[in-house]
């Protein structure tokens with residue numbers, strides 16, 4: 218059922234939800250990235266470690282580890298993934314550890330011990346081993362599963378319609394995706410990809426960030442405890 222943007226706006230004003238923003242695929246500073254960072258909301262920037270340039274880390278944001286090299290290693294019949302079932306878990310962990318080391322060498326403590334896997338995909342058996350290399354958080358998409366020792370804080374609203382020319386998904390679809398979590402008084406994770414936004418996506422973000430009601434939380438806060446204070 219269609220959900221009007223106006224109804225969503227009214228509900229957000231009433232319930233004052235926690236919102237947060239994860240932006241994926243950063244490697245270098247580009248005009249599109251500068252545009253995203255010019256808004257007055259905290260950004261969790263998911264960086265491709267093996268491609269990241271040092272200048273990126275001059276930005277005052279929280280950095281998440283977006284896999285290692287963002288290369289699709291899926292076997293035939295497997296969905297796109299950097300971490301295919303055929304790769305031994307110790308090998309995948311070692312790649313992740315090395316890439317994390319590279320990130321931390323450039324970003325220091327702005328780099329959170331959190332992996333946001335490319336295509337939001339990491340098999341459970343691998344995710345469960347992340348604490349062995351010092352990673353304590355995971356950010357994917359949709360409903361979060363419980364994983365012992367790993368705090369999962371997912372995004373739920375990807376504003377890009379990937380299979381439809383990478384256009385903006387539209388106000389009604391964005392409202393529909395977010396509303397479930399607003400009604401549950403749970404944080405809503407907005408997922409953006411600055412490099413591919415069309416004019417409608419940028420215009421939407423301007424309106425989203427100007428909404429009265431939501432409290433925009435930083436990733437450091439969300440990953441430090443399970444239930445952000447309800448305000």
Ligand SMILES: [Zn+2]
Pocket residue numbers: 241242283287335336
């Ligand atoms: Zn990505």
